[in-house]
Each structure stands twice: as C-alpha cells, then as structure tokens.
Amino acid sequence: MQSFIDGLIASGVFGGLPAEAIYPAMMFLFASIVVFGFVLPLVTITIWLERRVWSRIQSRVGPNRVGPQGVLQGLADGVKNILKEDVVPDAADRPLFVFAPYLLVWGFLATFVVIPFSSALVIADLNVGILYIVAIVALSAVGVLMAGWASNNKWSLLGGIRSAAQVVSYEIPAGLALLPVVLLTGTLSTQGIIQAQGWAPWDWFLFHSPFTFIAAFAFYISALAETNRTPFDIPEAESELVAGFATEYSGFRFALFFLAEWGSLYVTGAIMAVLFLGGWQIPTGWTNNTVVLNIAQLTVFFLKAYFWVFLAMWIRATLPRIRVDQMMSLCWKYLVPLGFVNLVGTAVWMVIWPEGNTFVPYLMVVGTLALLVIFFRRVLYHLRRAKPELYFNPAI
Amino acid sequence: MSLAGYEFEVQRDDGLATEEMTLNMGPQHPSTHGVLRFVVKADGEIMRTALPDIGYLHRSIEKISEKVGYHGFMPYTDRVDYVSAMQCNQGWAMVCERAAGIEVPRRGEFCRVIACELGRIASHLLSVGTMVMDIGGMTPFTHAIREREKVNNLLEDLCGARLTFNYMRIGGVAWDLPPGYTEQVTAFLDQFEPLIDEYNDLISYNKIYVERLANVAAVSKEEAINYNLVGPNLRGCGFQYDVRRDEPYSIYPELDFEVPVGTGEVGTLGDCFDRYMVRIKELKESCKIVRQCLEMIPDGPVLARVAKKLKPPVGDAHVRVEASRGDMGWYVVSDGSEFPYRTKIRTGSFSAMSIVDKLSRGLMIADLIALIASLDVVAPEVDR
Amino acid sequence: MDQYVPVLIALILGGVVALVMTFASTMLGVKTHSAVKDEPFECGNPPSGSAWGRFSVKFYLAAILFIVFDVEVVFLYPWAVVFRQLGLFGFIAMLLFVLVLVVGLVYEVKKGGLEST
Secondary structure, eight states, X not given: OHHHHHHHHHTTTTTTOOHHHHHHHHHHHHXXXXXXXXXXXXXXXXXXXXXXHHHHHTTSOOOOSSSGGGTTHHHHHHHHHHTSOOOOOTTSOHHHHHHHHHHHHHHHHGGGGTOOSSSSOOSOOOTTHHHHHHHHXXXXXXXXXXXXXXXXXXXXXXXHHHHHHHHHHHHHHHHHHHHHHHHHHSOOOHHHHHHTSOSSGGGSGGGTOHHHHHHHHHHHHHHHHHTTOTTSOGGGOHHHHTTGGGTTOOHHHHHHHHHHHHHHHHHHHHXXXXXXXXXXXXXXXXXXXXXXXXXXXXXXXXXHHHHHHHHHHHHHHHOOOOOHHHHHHIIIIIIHHHHHHHHHHHHHHHHHOXXXXXXXXXXXXXXXXXXXXXXXXXXXXXXXXXXXXXXXXXXX | OOOTTOOOOOOOTTSOOOOOEEEEEOSSOTTSSSSOEEEEEEETTEEEEEEEEOOTTOOOHHHHHHHHHHHHTHHHHHTTSTTSHHHHHHHHHHHHHHHHTOOOOHHHHHHHHHHHHHHHHHHHHHHHHHHHHHHTOOHHHHHHHHHHHHHHHHHHHHHSOSSSOOOEETTEESSOOOTTHHHHHHHHHHHHHHHHHHHIIIIITOHHHHHHHTTSSOOOHHHHHHTTOOHHHHXXXXXXXXXXXXXXXXXXXGSOOOOOOOOOSSSSTTSHHHHHHHHHHHHXXXXXXXXXXXHHOOOSOSBOOOOSSOOOOSEEEEEEEEETTXXXXXXXXXXXXXXXXXXXXXXXXXXXXXXXXXXXXXXXXXXXXXXXXXXXXXXXXXXX | XXXXXXXXXXXXXXXXHHHHHHHHHHHHXXXXXXXXXXXXXXXXXXXXXXSOSOOOHHHHHHHHHHHHHHHHHHHHXXXXXXXXXXXXXXHHHHHHHHHHHHHHHHHHHHTXXXXXX
C-alpha cells in the first residue's frame, strides 16, 4: 500500500500536496472502500449464502424472494433491523449495554487492517501482524461479556460468561497453532508469511510437515470456538439460553452482533488462507499488468478464504452443540497439549531439515487428495440417493 | 410459585460458596416444548434443582366431558395430546365401549390400529427431531419433519385433519379407508423404513450427540417404576413393558411386533440416549405393525350401531392404551345419564414431569434440555 | 508509529459505521415504552431479582488459567520469530520453557481445575 501511494505521489496525481496529508487520506479512502465495498456486502451475502446452503442441506428452500435468488435478503434484514425499536431494559447498565456491540464490530473490522487481499492490497502490513490479529480478536470477548453483564438478565449473563470462558480458553490453542508458521518464516507480518510460501500446494505451510497440517486444523477448530460457531455456539445456544448474550438486544444493536459473527468467520478463513494456504500466491510470469495480477490474486485469496467459510456453514448444518465442560476439556486436555506437540515438533523438524523436507510435502498433498477423492465419492453417492435434481435446482 | 422446602444451602467441598441463581426456564422458552416452566436453581452451570411448575396449559378437558356427552367429547380428546391424537381418540372410544358394552366391527379395529400406528410414527418423528434440535443439530429436525408431513398427508386422506383428527367414534371409526389407501401407505413405508437407518447414520451415532446424551440423567428400573414412568421412558430403562403386549387390547394380540428396550449401548442403562434410541426402534416396529394390518384387514363395516344419545349403565370403566408417550389410562364413571359423571385421564407426560426434579440435581443446564427432550414431555398432556 | 495510523482509521471507521446505523435505528424505529416491556426477559415471569450476584468461582478459575497460559504463549512469539538466528541454544531453551508450561498444564488437569465448570 505504501509503495502504491508512493508511486501515485511520484506520478504527480496529487500535485503539490504534502505527503503527510496524502498518506492518511489515502489510507482512509482505502479503508472505507474495504469496509463499505467489501466487508459489509460480504457479510450480508455470507448470511444469505449460509441460509441457502443450510436450506439445501435441510431439504427446504431458504430465502429466495429479495432480489435474484434472494441475494439481497441480508440488505432487507438490515433495513428491517434499522426500522426496529432499540429497546434498552430499565434494569440494564445503560452505557455498557449501548457500548458493547461496538466493541464487537471493532474486534472484527480492525482485523481487516492486516489481511492482505493481494500483493499490493493491504491496508497496513504491520510487522506484528499475527500478534495484532490475536490481540484484536480478543476484543469480541470483552464485547460479549459486557453485553451479557450489562443486560442484567440471567440468560444473558450465563451466555456472556460462557462466551468469555470459551473465547479466552481457545485463544491459547489458537495462539499455539499459529506459532509453527511463525517459527518457519521468522516473521509476524502477514505479507511476509505469504511470500514465504508458493502458489503450489506443496509449497503451502499446510503441507510443510505433519505438524503444520495438524496445527492448521487445531487453529480452525479454535477459531470456530472463538467466533462462537457450531459446535461451539454455546454462548448463544438458543435451545438453552434463549439467545444467550443477545437476549435483551433488539434493533440494529442486535444486528451488529451478527455482523460481527459472520465478519469474524471470513476473518478466520482469511487467516487460514494467509498462514496455511499460501494466501494470494498464484503462478507468476503470465502477465505483466499489475492490475490484472492483483485481481487474479484477489480472486484466489477470496476463494481460499471462502472455502473455510463454506466449511463452517457445512459444519454448522451437520453437528450438534457440545456442552460447556466438554468445550473446556477439549480445549485444555486435547488442543493445548496438541499445540505444544506441534510447536516442539516443528522446531525439531526445522533442526533436522532447516530448509524443509523435500519429499514429505508431495506425499502429504497426494495423501490429502486421495482422502478428498474418497470423501467426495461418498458425498456424491449420498447426493445421488438424495435426488440431486431437487437439491440443486436453482429455480426453487 | 412457592419454593418453601426447596431453599438449598449451596455448599461446596472446597468451601467456595457462591450465590445461587434462580432461573425461570419457561413458560416462554424455546426448548420447553410448549408452555412448561422449570424453576432452576443453579450455581454457575450446575443445577441444584429444577422444579417443574405445571398448569400453564390446563384446559379442564376432563370437566368438559361432563357437559358435552359421550359422543361430543371425542374432538376434545384430540387436544389431550395433540402430537399423537389418534391414541387419545382410541382411549376415549374404548372406555365408552367398555362402559356401554359395545362391540366394535373387526374392520373398524384394524382401521384404528393403522391410524394409531401412523400417529405414533408422526409423534416419534417429532420427538426425535426436536430432541436433536434441542441438542443443537438443526438438520435432522427438518428431515424428520419432512417425513412427518407425509404421515400427516396419509392421516389427512383418512380423516380430513392433520393434527386434531377426530377420526374415531364410539363403536368404530368415522370413515373407512379411502380407495387406494393400502398402496399409498405401503409406498410411504417402503420409502420411510430405509430412512430410519439414515437417521442413525446422520445423527444418532454422531460423536458429539452421543457424548451429550450418554450417561446423562440415567434412570434405574426401580426408580422408573417408583416414579411411574411409562412408555418409551420406562422401556429406555431396560424394563420391557408395553400395554399393547402385556395387557392387549384391540387386535394387537394377533400382530407380531417386538417391544424395544434400552440397552445402555453407549453409556449407563436408562440414560437419555437409551430413551432416544427406543423411539427410533419403535418407529420400525410401528411400520411393521401397519404393514401387517394392511395385509390382514378384513372387509365389513367400520362402525357399529350406537345410540345417538349414548347412556351407559350406571357404573365405571377403565382402559389403558399405549399412546406415543406411554401407558395412557382412561377412566369414566357413568350415572346412567347421557353425560359422564366423571372422567379421568392419566397421561405419561404428567408422571414423567415428576422425576425431573430428582434427575436434574447436579446436572448442567444444557443437560436439563436433553432430559426434558428425552422424556418427550408434551405440555397439554401434562396439564390437560 | 506511522504504520498504526490505519488501525486507528479502521477503529474510527468501524465506530462511525456502527454509530450511524444505530443512530438511524434510534431515529427511525418506533418508540413505545411500558413498565412490562422494559423488564428483563425471564421467560414470561416477573423478574426474580437482579442477575448481578456472585458468580460461580469456576469461571474465574478459567480466567486465571487463561492469563497464565496466554502470557506464556505470547512470550513464545518473539522467540519463534528469531528461532533461526538462535540456533540450537534457542531450541533447547524453548524446550525447557515448554516443559515448564506442560508441567503446569498437567498439574492443572490433575488438580481438577477443569472439572464441571
């Protein structure tokens, strides 16, 4: 981004304006484009897509009325939520109650600062990128706990406390799962981590060693827990806690919780793509046009990130919810020790093969492909049995 | 409600006393299956007790019978357990027949059993589906409801209603099977029976699902009998008792079916999973019964001639039917007039509620949901 | 500090988006108040006292564990960044550090710190 602005200044687009004024202004412009042009539409479309995917899995139709295929459903819901009354209960702690949703929105919007959409498109390539993400995501825990506490409602409080316990617990396995990649690259910068990988799957950190492979999935599970997704949706378990921490919220404040939830889902996918799937890396040399290259990188990155979002939808439609004590023991008895094993294992791996093993990545790619083939054969078998003409008909 | 006598002093082994929290779960709560209320006393996530508070759906159904007469009460019995109204119909019809000494034509009995077993399939599908939904899995619920809709279509063909059937009459059933009904039902059963195994693949043996239900709220045989659990809840404890087999009525003695019991396959005998699994197995048994009935059904009338103003002789009568939620007792006292002197309905859900307090102690709040769902409590059946 | 300006911008932008929309909601949304409506939701029952009481100590335990382990995980980050430069010394030092952490974790699990939250 810096170099891009430098190039613009050098080409004289801004005339004689001082560089100190241009940088923040351009940053602000770009951040606005990211927020309004990307994040908000993305969240509404993700919510719509999730509902559609769910519907297909559950043999129903799903929202299909607002816009083509119901794609504007999220927008309609947003408008509806704006027109709703914003109720603040008498007994609530008003300032905290009003403020809590903002913390959640900050917690996920601020992470977009370091997410590299392509080689040039990143708002700020912080040198502490990964640490920054780990830190800023924790804001949502504060927000949820604040919402639960301020509502002065027992269901909300239980939801808030559960969420706090869950998010803080799973931050440890998540942090540990990121460490192998930091070890390998020696940098915390997101762009630096992507540049250390290649476009081909065997150059991805996912297949670098068995330890990074496990770390990737340990991180994904922890991230699902941190974003309160099924099977870890116990803070807002509607069959137990009515709506958990969001019970007392209404109007747009309620919508903000869900904006943050689905936004963080994409952030999770993006982190997975950056750390383990080679980010925006594509084969080079086929074009010299920077714009075309960046668009291609953007597309590849988006698809890689969205794969994990889609996986989360699939998981949500498939699995039931785990219990609080099971959530805690999964974290402390399985994922945290696993994180330590991955960390030490990666370190040992690096001591033995400082430049990485040349054979293992290929083996792992082949193994994963074989597993995927077996899996999708099974999926196809079930799809054929389940009358695909009914499930994939876009007209319904 | 008064909680006198239930004020618990929270004492922990480690001496860390915390404030007890009183939670009102229900009447307006997503997973209380109607308007049930539980006063939950919890210390954090652990419950000290969950006291059921019933009566939110009390509609004096028993009292109504004293004003509307024997025939007129039939539609009201649909509302006793609206999830499986057929067996309630049958209970009332049978108790009146016993009081008045009416013989039901043989074809009528077959129609009744077919309708009842289809109703049982519908009821168990709802029960199983909502149970999974209470645990947090949304997909199996819609799949169960999809099949339930097909059963409802069949029942609609039979009697014109999808929920409150009012199909049976004192002395038989209101209408004969519609033309082509055998083929329709057979087609449904052929399509449905493999799906039961698919449900097991989909959710029953899912690791998380099993972990949530195994060893939760286990009931021993003695406890179940002491607390008067009936139906799938009783059979889930491994006690093989089914009114259809042990105190046979209608044409059940002629039919070949098994009474599935809980086996404790994933945890303690009599836990939530066993109660769930008994219902899944009963789906299969009901399919079997319907198939047999369709084969054996004779020709003939379906409704005996019964006086418009039925006046049973002075006396009383009691019958028990195996409803979807277990042994349902119907008792009627006649004073010789055209209105019953007293009617009493004993339902399975009501007795199931009595054990909630005992089972809930020391469980987690999430387990209470699993417990209520596994007891398959239907609010109007509790309150009537 | 320059590179953190975008973070500030993102926070301001997020705040503005949320504020504008909630403000619009307050402006456009209907407003009717009644004593019953402003009560906390208790599944249709009159509220049985405030929710602000002393909560189960187990949750505080989870928070304490989090602080211990999270701070130590954060300590691992700088080490991980310079791992290649540190060589074998860094590797062994880290092994010892992780060993201490694992001993702490095993102690916590054995002590029953995670039982029945």
